[in-house]
Amino acid sequence: MKVRRVQAHVDSFLVANQVKGEYESKDPKMIKYLEKVKELKGFEGAEVLHVPRSQNKKADALSKLASVAFDHLAKDVKVETLRAPSIMEVEVSCVETPGDNWMTPFMQYLGKGILPEDKKEARRLRVRALQYEMIEGGLYRKSYLGPSLKCIGPTEAEYVIREIHEGICGMHMGPRWWQREP
Template identity: 45%
Template sequence: MVDRDGVQTAISYMSKMLTGPETRYSIMEKLVLALVHASCRLRWYFSGHVITVLTNYHLGQILSKPYVAAIKGQVLADFITEVPVDKIKECEAIQNPTPVFDERVWTLHTNGASNDDGAGAGLRLVSPDNHELTYAIRLDFKSTNNEAEYEAFLAGLRMELKMGAKNLEAHVDSKLVAEQINGRYDAKGEAMALYLEQARTLINQFQTFKIIHINRGENKHADALSKLAATSFKHLAKEVRIEVLSNPSIPMRHVNIIEVRNPSWISPIIMYFQHGTLPEGKTEARKIQHKALNYEMADGILYRKSYMGPLLRCVDKHDAQYLVREIQEGLCGIHAGPRMVVAKILSAGYYWPCMHLDAVEILCKCMSCQRHASKTLRPKNPLVPVTAAWPFQ
């Protein structure tokens, strides 16, 4: 604090050491740098107050003149003039490098086997530096011999891509796989077509690819790996990694299960609403027409109309039994009587004829109610008085 004319004034002193290119700044550049440094250090004051800069130099005119913006362009022009032409070409070569084509070829041997005990796949990868990698895969799903061969081939392609291989030469002992990849054989069957499509997708990621069909005798190592569960070899010790595939490599189609139930009491009413079809008999047709007045169709679902309540969804006998068991014995089962169970079903928004009779029939079979219910002293049947005969009447 400094006392100036009886007023305490706060004064802040700060400094900055010039390093590197800053030491070669001109006087004006150093003054501007000092102003920027002060504004950064005292940004709270600069943002909250109007600051007056006292200086003997025309900093305001320099910062406000438009030709100052052209200094950057002049600096770039000076830089281009000072840099030789060969350096510029060197920089362009660094920015736009020429793609390098990797000519090293990886070798892949695959084999798949399937029998009654299971299926397996064996891989043998040889790098351009003659480093050998062995890999065994157990297929934990049912597959044919051709599918096992494809699984081994696809696993080998994935392994080569992870190893960064660009050029691949695959050796397989399955003539079907080799000829289908080369396009000489057609893929018959949905599974074979999916396997072939998956293989071509992986092959397109290599720069060069070649597949060769070899005899089984030339593929002993991969054949041994595919049968590793039953046979062991010394040269495979501590080098084999066994992986279990739970699902096939190709996407399987989802099968929607369609459950066809027997016609129920709601079938004639639905047919009448949707197609206007009535039973052949006049009596039955008239009954359906009268019943339809109490029902309504919405989004393909039949509902029962009620006078003072919402619409009740109509269910068949199978769903009705499920509703009774769920309310009686479910997670929040109440194990109550038929009247309470029917009331719960109605409040949930469901309806079917003879609800009370069906509830009584199902609740009578509840083992928990029979075991843990309170004993009833009331006789099952009404008592019938029996007059004893008078001896010697």
Template identity: 35%
Template sequence: KDQKLISYQELAASLLRQFEEYQLLHVKREFNPIEDGLASLGSTIAFKPGESIRSFEVGRLEQPYFVIPEQVLQAESRETPWYQNIKDFLQTGTLPPAMSRKEQKVLRHMSSSYFILTDILYRRGFNTEYARCLDANEALEVIQEAHEGICGGHVGYQTLVKQIVRAGYYWPTMQRDCHQFVKKCIKCQLHAPSIHALAAYLHSSQLTMAILHVGLRRGWTNQSTCLKWTQ
């Protein structure tokens, strides 16, 4: 409703895209008296009987939060990268004991397409080009930068995949991850071409309605008031 909140909405949407799953909950005003008082900054805070009153400090920002330079926080990934078994095999020559013989054979054959350079795993391409293998966090950063970064053009997911491949990056789920990221982009959804929209509004014709109302029987021309009969 308020134009001042649009920038905050875009900032919140950009932060939500960094999570694979999230849930938004609406807390009613009567269950959130402290935060409601901070938001209004002047309204009386209503406390329930028996509730202890807590002291809080109110700060003042010199500029809106959405124009403050973003602080990039590198979160530690607890998930094992998809290429960990390949990298371990190339470094030590060992295979996971939990794998079956068939899976070990597939892993051994797959490892021939990869090599390690300065402790970074690369994948050989069909035209002798090398692509750096990325984990989930690195892939998300590359997608975000290619799609909506300084040189990002908010392109479709297929073009986005091609741009990332030409930049020299690879991970197995590139198609799916790019597709999901573009679907969550608010600007792409708002400004996308309406290819399924009608060229003009549909309106019923008086002739069609007259025929449907009277029917294709004898004497329908005499019953219709919007037609003239000529011989």
């Protein structure tokens, strides 16, 4: 079509000013749309102009599509339903693999019988491992007066501490010393 200059008329004052660079975009989706606009190449110039809804009957009719049936629209309004957004968001799932931590040597020794190569470290591990046991793939510290204590890694420890201080137990206040009678 050999188009060199593009002039777009929009009914959104906010969008027009964001494309011009007069307003800052903070919404992540809007930022992605603005990046798409900036990627448009092949034009000598592009301009986005704001048209108030009072001066644009087609845009006003389109803005009312959600609440008005199609029969009430003027015949010159074309309706296109978009099946997908023009910005495709890629979903990324963060998978965290547990790395080696202080429990790894104990679990290797108690689970598989693997000892460190250094004889001093191996002897030290054997002595300290007497305080631990493996139960259903987890490491537990033996307790003389109560149940075995579950050992957790750094990531789980952060979660447990956060849950104790901010979660359901967040408002633990301690004893009511101010209400005691003298």
